[in-house]
Amino acid sequence: MSAHDFDFLEYINRRKAPESGREEKTGFGEYAFAGDLRVLRRLDSARPVRLVVEATVRFWKAIQKSELLGSSVKVSRRQFPQLHNLVVDCAKTLDIALPNVYVSQNLTSLNAGTYGTDDEAFIVLNSALVDRFDDDELKFVIGHECGHIQNNHVVYRTAAQFLAQGVITFIKWAVVPARVALNSWSRRGEITCDRAGLICCGDEEAALRAMMKLALGSKKLFEEVDLEEYISQLDDLKEGVGRFQEYLASHPYLPKRIKALQMFAESSYYRELLGETGGDPLDEVDRAVEKVIQVM
Numbered sequence: 001m002s003a004h005d006f007d008f009l010e011y012i013n014r015r016k017a018p019e020s021g022r023e024e025k026t027g028f029g030e031y032a033f034a035g036d037l038r039v040l041r042r043l044d045s046a047r048p049v050r051l052v053v054e055a056t057v058r059f060w061k062a063i064q065k066s067e068l069l070g071s072s073v074k075v076s077r078r079q080f081p082q083l084h085n086l087v088v089d090c091a092k093t094l095d096i097a098l099p100n101v102y103v104s105q106n107l108t109s110l111n112a113g114t115y116g117t118d119d120e121a122f123i124v125l126n127s128a129l130v131d132r133f134d135d136d137e138l139k140f141v142i143g144h145e146c147g148h149i150q151n152n153h154v155v156y157r158t159a160a161q162f163l164a165q166g167v168i169t170f171i172k173w174a175v176v177p178a179r180v181a182l183n184s185w186s187r188r189g190e191i192t193c194d195r196a197g198l199i200c201c202g203d204e205e206a207a208l209r210a211m212m213k214l215a216l217g218s219k220k221l222f223e224e225v226d227l228e229e230y231i232s233q234l235d236d237l238k239e240g241v242g243r244f245q246e247y248l249a250s251h252p253y254l255p256k257r258i259k260a261l262q263m264f265a266e267s268s269y270y271r272e273l274l275g276e277t278g279g280d281p282l283d284e285v286d287r288a289v290e291k292v293i294q295v296m
Contacts, residue, residue, distance in 0.1 A: 028151045029094065031195045031269060034286040035293075036151070036188040043156060043185055052178040056159040057117060064162070068115065068124060072102035083125075086135060090143045090200040096150045101142070103127050110217050112141050114148040114157060121154045133213065136206035141214075143200025147193035160186045160250050179248065186250040191289060194261045199273065204265045208258060215254045231255050252293045260289045 028037060043049050075084050080103065091098045099121060106126040110133075114123050123145040133141065148157050160182040163175065198207045212222050212230075233255045246253055252260075264270055268279035280288075 029147065029192070029196060031192070031199060031264075031282075032151055033188055033191040033195065033289065034283065035290050036185070036192040039185040039188055040152070040156070043181060046178070046181055048175075048178040049156075049159075049181050052163065052175065052182075053155055053159045056162050057155065059162065060115065060158055065116070068104070069102060069122075072104040072124060075101040075103060082135075083130065083138070086139050086142055090139060090146045093200050094143070094146050094150050094196060096146060099123055099146060099149055101125065103130060107131075108217075110214050112145055113161065114145045114154055115161070116158060117155050118149075118152065121149050123149075129214075133210060134206070136201045136203050137210040137213065139201040140197040140203075140207045140210040142197075144193040144197035146200065147196025148189070150196065151189070151192055153189050153193070156182060156185060157189065164250055183248060183250050187246075187252045187293060187295075190251050190257060191260050191293065194257055195264050195270075198261060198265065198270070202274070204262070207261060211254065211258055211261070227258070231259055246295050256293050259292050263289055263292070 073079060075087060077084055083101075083103070087101050088098060101123045102125070104124050104126050107128050109126050110129045111126045112124065112129060114121060116122055123142070125141070129141065130138065148154055159178070163179045163182060194207070194211070197210070198204065201207055201210075208227065209222070212225060212227070216222050216225070251257070263285050266279055267282050267285045268277075269282040269285075271277065271279040
């Protein structure tokens with residue numbers, strides 16, 4: 001197989017084969033949102049998705065990988081050791097192999113992303129995010145990105161991101177149905193990975209701070225936000241043309257993500273991780289979350 005080839009069927013078979021001998025965990029996290037798993041499995045048999053995924057991975061290997069890494073610095077014990085320790089903690093918490101993490105020079109955008117394939121995945125953190133987030137907030141972000149790796153999101157997530165940027169245009173008939181299908185899954189995948197981030201940082205307040213900072217891009221504005229009033233905007237999202245915009249978006253609107261994460265934090269699964277009792281069963285939480293994040 002050449003450097004630019006990607007065998008989609010082989011990729012699917014490896015995802016379904018825990019006995020493959022790979023070091024990283026091949027299943028899904030126990031915390032994974034049921035809606036994520038349901039839609040992700042449908043993608044495996046969708047021909048437009050298969051064609052776009054194959055095209056995306058070829059593009060990534062040929063061009064985007066070098067562009068991303070050429071302007072980034074790898075995190076290691078010798079370079080950014082404090083950040084490296086946070087990555088190690090998240091990998092241990094989620095029981096995955098230590099991922100490759102890079103810091104990209106960007107002094108304005110608070111952003112992070114996971115790219116590549118299951119065999120060749122890496123996380124990129126913008127330098128502005130590293131500068132403005134405390135350790136617990138960074139663990140939420142790093143844990144979120146590690147969640148993409150643990151839950152078999154990387155290939156589909158890369159395809160969804162590049163489709164949003166308009167770089168995959170030469171299979172025109174497949175682009176629109178693939179984008180709709182991938183974004184329908186991606187919105188649910190973000191719920192799973194927000195849970196991974198919370199599990200890694202272990203602090204609901206820090207997780208919510210990180211999410212609000214990512215949304216606002218401003219420490220000053222964040223300090224003036226009333227979280228409960230912000231979440232009340234959910235009622236306004238149930239009507240109007242904004243629903244159609246979200247239908248083509250790769251992330252749920254932030255008030256929905258925050259509400260979904262708060263519901264997970266009250267689940268018996270998460271409370272047990274904290275050594276506490278009580279809470280709602282995770283399957284009940286998943287059903288309630290599905291209603292929160294639905295678009296139509």
